[in-house]
Amino acid sequence: xxxxxxxxxxxxxxxxxxxxxxxxxxxxxxxxxxxxxxxxxxxxxxxxxxxxxxxxxxxxxxxxxxxxxxxxxxxxxxxxxxxxxxxxxxxxxxxxxxxxxxxxxxxxxxxxxxxxxxxxxxxxxxxxxxxxxxxxxxxxxxxxxxxxxxxxxxxxxxxxxxxxxxxxxxxxxxxxxxxxxxxxxxxxxxxxxxxxxxxxxxxxxxxxxxxxxxxxxxxxxxxxxxxxxxxxxxxxxxxxxxxxxxxxxxxxxxxxxxxxxxxxxxxxxxxxxxxxxxxxxxxxxxxxxxxxxxxxxxxxxxxxxxxxxxxxxxxxxxxxxxxxxxxxxxxxxxxxxxxxxxxxxxxxxxxxxxxxxxxx
Numbered sequence: 001x002x003x004x005x006x007x008x009x010x011x012x013x014x015x016x017x018x019x020x021x022x023x024x025x026x027x028x029x030x031x032x033x034x035x036x037x038x039x040x041x042x043x044x045x046x047x048x049x050x051x052x053x054x055x056x057x058x059x060x061x062x063x064x065x066x067x068x069x070x071x072x073x074x075x076x077x078x079x080x081x082x083x084x085x086x087x088x089x090x091x092x093x094x095x096x097x098x099x100x101x102x103x104x105x106x107x108x109x110x111x112x113x114x115x116x117x118x119x120x121x122x123x124x125x126x127x128x129x130x131x132x133x134x135x136x137x138x139x140x141x142x143x144x145x146x147x148x149x150x151x152x153x154x155x156x157x158x159x160x161x162x163x164x165x166x167x168x169x170x171x172x173x174x175x176x177x178x179x180x181x182x183x184x185x186x187x188x189x190x191x192x193x194x195x196x197x198x199x200x201x202x203x204x205x206x207x208x209x210x211x212x213x214x215x216x217x218x219x220x221x222x223x224x225x226x227x228x229x230x231x232x233x234x235x236x237x238x239x240x241x242x243x244x245x246x247x248x249x250x251x252x253x254x255x256x257x258x259x260x261x262x263x264x265x266x267x268x269x270x271x272x273x274x275x276x277x278x279x280x281x282x283x284x285x286x287x288x289x290x291x292x293x294x295x296x297x298x299x300x301x302x303x304x305x306x307x308x309x310x311x312x313x314x315x316x317x318x319x320x321x322x323x324x325x326x327x328x329x330x331x332x333x334x335x336x337x338x339x340x341x342x343x344x345x346x347x348x349x350x351x352x353x354x355x356x357x358x359x360x
Contacts, residue, residue, distance in 0.1 A: 005235075007059035008152065010149070013325065014121065016040070017042075019123065019125040019143075022074070026269065035077050039071065039073045039123035042144065045086045056091065056301060070082050070121070098150060098152065098153075106142070116214065120148075160213035161212065163213045170245040176212055178326055180212055180219065190226050225302070299327055
């Protein structure tokens with residue numbers, strides 16, 4: 001299924017039914033008086049967060065969502081039936097904006113969370129309502145109110161426990177395919193991932209499920225729209241932990257004699273921090289989010305070279321550093337064990353909120 005994280009829709013509350021002017025006409029009851037009933041109220045449109053969806057694709061094809069209108073009142077004091085409310089399901093993590101005012105109406109980040117999107121119109125009044133001691137045969141009635149109409153802009157930010165970030169071809173898609181059942185596109189050229197991929201890491205006999213998001217590769221200038229730009233940076237904002245994948249083979253270059261030479265300390269740190277700079281430029285709070293450095297493709301370097309780079313990065317970054325090879329699967333079990341320990345440390349406390357979020 002194509003991942004769609006932005007859409008625009010129109011919602012309309014149902015119109016209220018009109019009241020009526022009617023009079024009793026029964027045998028042996030002269031001057032029966034007014035008997036016009038009220039119109040029914042129009043249905044309202046509600047939005048609700050559901051775990052049955054994980055993309056806004058359906059809203060690209062169904063843009064107008066309208067609740068039922070109320071029925072007109074009838075004679076013999078009969079009121080019209082109210083229109084049925086319309087419930088529109090959104091994926092968990094959807095932000096709903098009023099497109100005209102850019103006002104945030106709701107942030108649906110919990111399963112079952114509900115918001116009123118468009119109120120239905122009230123029903124009109126029948127002439128029975130206008131009866132008084134001085135007006136015994138009123139002929140007044142009112143029409144129902146129109147339902148509220150709103151143009152909405154939807155924006156989906158995926159809810160994931162772990163987010164994979166890194167430069168193109170750093171191995172994010174391969175990693176998520178190794179530790180979960182997700183099967184993203186994998187190729188030996190940049191930007192094979194054009195939309196976020198979600199995987200589920202289940203452990204300990206399904207006691208919990210860890211949601212992992214593979215964010216498309218970021219490049220220099222992403223926060224300004226370069227490459228895939230800020231279109232997917234927003235998905236990093238709701239992850240609890242960032243796994244920053246780095247292709248360790250880029251720390252070396254070939255000289256004119258076709259020999260591998262280590263890059264300078266400044267170049268190596270620049271490669272790692274290029275992603276951090278773009279995230280911080282997009283949202284300064286992302287710099288404070290927990291982040292682990294995962295050095296991938298260690299099968300391409302000598303052990304002595306790996307030790308040198310790990311020592312250098314630890315001294316400068318002061319962050320947890322893990323070494324893996326998605327090709328040979330070296331170090332994957334250690335990384336998974338660390339993720340399990342990290343996730344389990346707060347799982348029981350967050351169980352009611354985390355366990356409800358599921359992506360199929």
